[in-house]
Every structure is written in structure tokens, then in C-alpha cells.
Amino acid sequence: xxxxRIERWGSQLLQSRPQxxxxxxxYQQPQHPQPHNHRPQWHWQAVRAQSxxxxxxxxxxxxxxxxxxxxxxxxxxxPSPPLSAARSSAKLSALHARLSLxxxxxxxxxxxxxIDPSADPNPxxxxxxxxxxxxxxxxxxxxxxxxxxxxxxxxxxxxAAQYAYxxxxxxxxxxxxxxxxxAAEPGGEVDPGLLQFKRVKPGTDISGAAAGxxxxxxxxxxxxxxxxxxxxxxxxxxFGDINASxxxxxxxxxxxxxxxxxxxxxxxxxxxHCGQLSTKRFYAxxxxxxxxxxxxxFAFRTPTRDLSRLCAREGFEAPVxxxxxxxxxxxxxxxxxxxxxxxxxxxxEGAGASLDEARTRAAAAALKSxxxxxxxxxxxxxxxxxxxxxxxxxxPCMVDCGExxx
Amino acid sequence: xRRLPRFQQSIDLLLESTGYPHAPSTICRTCRxxxxxxxxxxxxxxxxxxxxxxxxxxxxxxxxxxxDAPGTGNLAYGVTQPQAPEVEVxxxxxxxxxxxxxxxxxxxxxxxxxLEWVGGKKSKKDRTDTREExxxxxxxxxxxxxxxxxxxxxxxxxEVLALQEAGIGFEALRLPTVSIDDLAADVQxxxxxxxxxxxxxxxxxxxxxxxxESVVLSVPQAAEVDDAASFLQFQRASAVVHEPAVxxxxxxxxxxxxxxxxxxxxxxxxxxxxxxxxxxxxxIQRCDTAGKLxxxxxxxxxxxxxxxxxxxxxxxxxxNNVTFSSRRVGPIDKERQVGRWKVIERxxxxxxxxxxxx
Numbered sequence: 120x121x122x123x124r125i126e127r128w129g130s131q132l133l134q135s136r137p138q139x140x141x142x143x144x145x146y147q148q149p150q151h152p153q154p155h156n157h158r159p160q161w162h163w164q165a166v167r168a169q170s171x172x173x174x175x176x177x178x179x180x181x182x183x184x185x186x187x188x189x190x191x192x193x194x195x196x197x198p199s200p201p202l203s204a205a206r207s208s209a210k211l212s213a214l215h216a217r218l219s220l221x222x223x224x225x226x227x228x229x230x231x232x233x234i235d236p237s238a239d240p241n242p243x244x245x246x247x248x249x250x251x252x253x254x255x256x257x258x259x260x261x262x263x264x265x266x267x268x269x270x271x272x273x274x275x276x277x278x279a280a281q282y283a284y285x286x287x288x289x290x291x292x293x294x295x296x297x298x299x300x301x302a303a304e305p306g307g308e309v310d311p312g313l314l315q316f317k318r319v320k321p322g323t324d325i326s327g328a329a330a331g332x333x334x335x336x337x338x339x340x341x342x343x344x345x346x347x348x349x350x351x352x353x354x355x356x357x358f359g360d361i362n363a364s365x366x367x368x369x370x371x372x373x374x375x376x377x378x379x380x381x382x383x384x385x386x387x388x389x390x391x392h393c394g395q396l397s398t399k400r401f402y403a404x405x406x407x408x409x410x411x412x413x414x415x416x417f418a419f420r421t422p423t424r425d426l427s428r429l430c431a432r433e434g435f436e437a438p439v440x441x442x443x444x445x446x447x448x449x450x451x452x453x454x455x456x457x458x459x460x461x462x463x464x465x466x467x468e469g470a471g472a473s474l475d476e477a478r479t480r481a482a483a484a485a486l487k488s489x490x491x492x493x494x495x496x497x498x499x500x501x502x503x504x505x506x507x508x509x510x511x512x513x514x515p516c517m518v519d520c521g522e523x524x525x
Numbered sequence: 526x527r528r529l530p531r532f533q534q535s536i537d538l539l540l541e542s543t544g545y546p547h548a549p550s551t552i553c554r555t556c557r558x559x560x561x562x563x564x565x566x567x568x569x570x571x572x573x574x575x576x577x578x579x580x581x582x583x584x585x586x587x588x589x590x591x592x593d594a595p596g597t598g599n600l601a602y603g604v605t606q607p608q609a610p611e612v613e614v615x616x617x618x619x620x621x622x623x624x625x626x627x628x629x630x631x632x633x634x635x636x637x638x639x640l641e642w643v644g645g646k647k648s649k650k651d652r653t654d655t656r657e658e659x660x661x662x663x664x665x666x667x668x669x670x671x672x673x674x675x676x677x678x679x680x681x682x683x684e685v686l687a688l689q690e691a692g693i694g695f696e697a698l699r700l701p702t703v704s705i706d707d708l709a710a711d712v713q714x715x716x717x718x719x720x721x722x723x724x725x726x727x728x729x730x731x732x733x734x735x736x737x738e739s740v741v742l743s744v745p746q747a748a749e750v751d752d753a754a755s756f757l758q759f760q761r762a763s764a765v766v767h768e769p770a771v772x773x774x775x776x777x778x779x780x781x782x783x784x785x786x787x788x789x790x791x792x793x794x795x796x797x798x799x800x801x802x803x804x805x806x807x808x809i810q811r812c813d814t815a816g817k818l819x820x821x822x823x824x825x826x827x828x829x830x831x832x833x834x835x836x837x838x839x840x841x842x843x844x845n846n847v848t849f850s851s852r853r854v855g856p857i858d859k860e861r862q863v864g865r866w867k868v869i870e871r872x873x874x875x876x877x878x879x880x881x882x883x
Binding site: 195207208209210212213215216300302303304305306308309310313315 | 845846847848860861862863864865866867868
């Protein structure tokens, strides 16, 4: 399996920022084309907040102007709290300690992860770039965990499990569990420990956007299309969804979207500041630790036929359903226990109120036991990353030929 | 009728301590003090001065309706009482000379602006225009470093004890003098067997002369010193070669030097002048050694607010998830912290409603 060198992603984000355009004086600032109260003089601070090294950002001749040189701006006029307010926020420190974040992650970066692009459109001050990195990391870690530990999962179940681990609703629930409170309105005077985003106005229809009402790059509205698995695999995101959020960030976002962006940004910030090991530890303690019963994600239409196809594909004997036990056949509530056998091997067992239901349940159980097979020792690709002794020895994972398509 | 004795007022104690130098020595001390206190009390009296003479003369004038009334005795005293001498104190008391001089120049203020105003920007500007410098009793900045405070205590000890040994009054100590911190560090303190008499032991004569010259810097000019005897005493003290250390005397550290009531207040006053730290009376009462005085000077004043008191405790200030507010966190502050207050303000202003009741 080809390794994904994600250690370069963060450095690409940092290197893409031009270093030579750092202003020296507030009065020398070019006016931002957008009519918004940006703070481009803090550009260098944002770079510093993302840096994982302690090297000075600039030479002494390029120090920022003294405070007396810059005019005082009322905090209410700022779109988001300044970075200097992060150190004095008790909520932010409490959140940092509550999440057991590494000490290398500064409070300023944590404060930046709480600023949604709808609150501050300045990409140097909001969490858009961090969230992009965090989204890829969460998808990567979850996908490799699911694929390596459950190599026979059907693609739809894989998408559902992916969403159950790191989907939008899950991340919003995680945000609530972390105790992150949301600000009523973003602004510079707001406590940096609050999640800041511009709320969507009441009455706005967000169902269309959530359902994938998106016009593609070719100008075709695919919202009414029935998406096949092939298209979901090619064009979809880590959850198989093609839609992006149809809401404009300037018009506001929902609390769920803002929470999702925050968690992703926090993961990205942890990766940038603390490295992959800390990120994986953080991911395991906050996301993989969540209990998810994968067997509940399956939905079979014709399990008996799927099981027959599967046995035929794998070279097993054709499945045979046998009645194992029954009770109350002539009563109002009979119970039949049926086992599905492939030759002498029992593939599954199910109980139902009728013989047919019990046979279907037994076939579904046999399919689940096949699809939920998990190898005993697994080495995920991210564990093998790293130089020297840091990475484990790579053991190839099992790759299944795929699900049975009826 | 026998005159009822009057209780002494507190101001009399102050007046009596100053003495009355110009009265003839043939008058007894009680009469001199009474006359001096009666004369000087006028300086603290708010009533207009009356030029009718003594009480006896006023009684005579009231009884006989004319000033050349018969009788020369003092009616204030009985027949059996000795005659109280008439002391001409009014012309010789300096405290009453000034009011008489100013009486002619005094013009009552008819408007508010004509009153003399002390304090404020206008008064400061007037004093700046007239180049009248205010002599502060203490520096306006307080010393905070323990080394500076310790140096000030040592310096005050050396200065006051040097003046005491020279027999010069403590009034010679002025605020702007030459610093003798280096010299004071070399001086040793020796106490007698009783533990009360503390004397300085200088390493050599030059140190002693330098210390004395710096302490009474104004004495050699003799312009600001009233008593010429102080100058003579200073010259005599400077000329005396320091005595060799007596074996019976015990050398003390500067923190062990006892503060004798004779010079305790002079030392503390000098320390206040040097450090700018004012000591309350109960603290002064507790200071019986220079070390305790130093300890009291190091004590920071009690905070006036709970937030300041909590900030002193390092246990709470070291916690990042704890913040202190110097005032009550009200509903507006809470709304501002979550960003809702600006929305409330905007909506209230758009409806023409007052934002707050004030």
C-alpha cells in the first residue's frame, strides 16, 4: 500500500504563505479589497501561531511597530478576538486542560481553531485552513482503521461507519461533550474560549443544502439524481457525499457546521504543533474510543440471496437453513430458531416469529459475521510512518475482493 | 474669689515644650509658661485679637467705665495671693508679630476667586509661575527594593547617631543631602553594657568628618542655622579624634541597634524622608530595633480590594483558568463576553430606546 505522506501537508500550508510581504507599519498596509475590518498587521502572528519551531519569525529590523505607533481599535469593531486575548481567557485555558491537549499547542492556536470563517473571513485568522487539514486527517485515520480492522466491510457500511465516527453530527456532539460554548455574536470583545461563528438567520432553509442540493462544475444540478456507489466513490468525500454545504459562509452557518469545523481545525492544529504521534493519541482518545456497533449499520434487502451468491463466490457449499428449535408454533407468539449451514459449518443463526423471518435473520447474521471479520493483528499505514524506531514494521493488510453485489 | 484652675489643653504641651526664651530669669517657671502659652495660643485662635490688655485691665475698664481706673493691683488674684507679674510678652512673641503685620495688608475676600486656593492644577500653575517650589516632607515615590530600604535605615541610623554624638539638634537633617550609603556601611555600632547608649565607631577620621559634613550640610554656611552653638559643637565634634573601641562595649549589627526613645522618632522620620514610606503609629510603637523597623518598612500595605488581596496569593494567580476582576461582573459584562451586548445596544438604539438607565 502506498503511504500517504501527510507530514508534508502542514508544511505546504505554512510555506504557501508569502513571508516577504509582512508589513512593518500599520500605515503602510494596503487596503484590503473586501470591505471588512481585517487585521493584516497580525499576519505574522498567525504564522507564529502555526509554527512548530521556536525560531524567531523575523529579524530585529522587521519587528512589528510599537503599540504607541498603532491607533487603538475598539475591540467591538474587530471581527474576532485578538491573539493577545487568548492568554487572559480562563475559558480557553480550561478547555485546553480539559481536553488534555499537549502543552506544545499554544492557546493562541486553540483560540484560532474556535473562529469560524463566517465570523472572520480573514484566512490568516480563522480556522478554515486548519479545518481542511483536520478533515483530511480525521478521514484518513478513520478510513485506515475501518479498512484495516474490517477489510470486508461493504462500501455503504464503510461510509456510514466513517460518518458515525467523524461525521458532522458526531463532531457537533463531541463539541458539546467537550463543553465548548458558542458565542451569541462574534466580535473582538468576546471571550476567546467561545466558539465564534455567525449564525444563520432563523427561517433559512438549510434542508436543501444538507440534502446535497449542489450544482456541479458542469452546471448540472444533481440534487435530484440518484447517486450510485460508483459516483459516490469517485466524486464523494470521505462519507460518500457529493454535496458541499450550500450555505454561504457570509450568510451564516449552523451550530453543527461551526462545531464540525472547530473539531477538525483542532485536530489539524494538534498535528501541526505536536506531530503525528500526539494527533493519533488525541484521535484515539476522543474518536476511536466512542462505542460504535457496526452490526447495526447493515441493511440487507435479500440476505438469503446474498448469502447464496457469497457461498458460490467463495466456493462454499450452498447454504441450507435448518430449524434448530421452536416453541409455541400454534400459539400467538411462536419463536423459531433457524440455523444457516454450509455443509457441516453453521454460518449463522437467527430467531423469528416465523420460519421465513428466522431464516432471513439467520442469513443476515451469516452475512454480518462474514463482513465483520477482523484480523487479529493489524498494522495501519499511519503506524508505519516515521523515521527509525518511531514507526512500526509494516505488515501488509488484508484486502478483500469486495462485497457481494446482488 | 479664688480662680479655678483650668485644665491644660493639648496644645499647651506643644507650646510649653518650645520654652519661652526671652522672659527674664527672675520670673518663676510657672508664670513664664503660662504667659508663653497665653501668648502663643493666639496663633491657634480663630477669634479676633483684642487689644484691651490683660484680664485685670479688661475688668477694670468694664467696672469703672474708663481706662484710668484706680488701683494698680491685679483683680484676678485674691488679696492673699501673690501678685502675678505683668509680663510684656506681646511685643516679644514672634507668633503675634506676623498677624499684626498682615493685619494692615489683609483684605477680606469678596468673591470666591479671591480666596487663596491650595491644591489642584491652578495652584500648581501659580506656584510654577512664581517659581515657588513645594518642599515635600517625603519623596512622592516609595522605595520598594529591600536593598534601598536597608540602605536608608542604615543611613538614618548613622546620621541621627552622628548628630546625637555631636550634640546637634535633629532639625539639621534635611531631605536633599549627600548620600552616605557607602560610608554608612563601614560604620560599626557599639552599645554600652546597659544596652541603651549606642555609639558609632568610624573606621577612620576621614569617614567621620565626611559623614558629619554630609549630615549637616547647611551648618558650615551658617546661614540657615539659627543657633550658632550648633556650629561650634559641630566643629568641636569634627575635630575630636575618634575614641578607640572600649572593650566593654559590644559591637552590634545594624539590625540589632536599639531605637532609643530619644532618637527613635528622629530615625523614623529620617527613614520616612529617605524612603517615602509612611509608618503608622502602631507600627512605630512596635519598632524597638532597627531590624524591626526594616521589617515594618518591607511590609506592603494591606490591599483595599478583594481582587488585590487574592492576587497576592500565588496559588490562585498561577492558575490559568482563574481570572480576577477588580469590580463586580454584572449582567452587561456577561452579555459583552458572549458578544450579545453590541447586538442589544444596536437594537435599542435603532428603536430609540435608552441603552442603560443612566
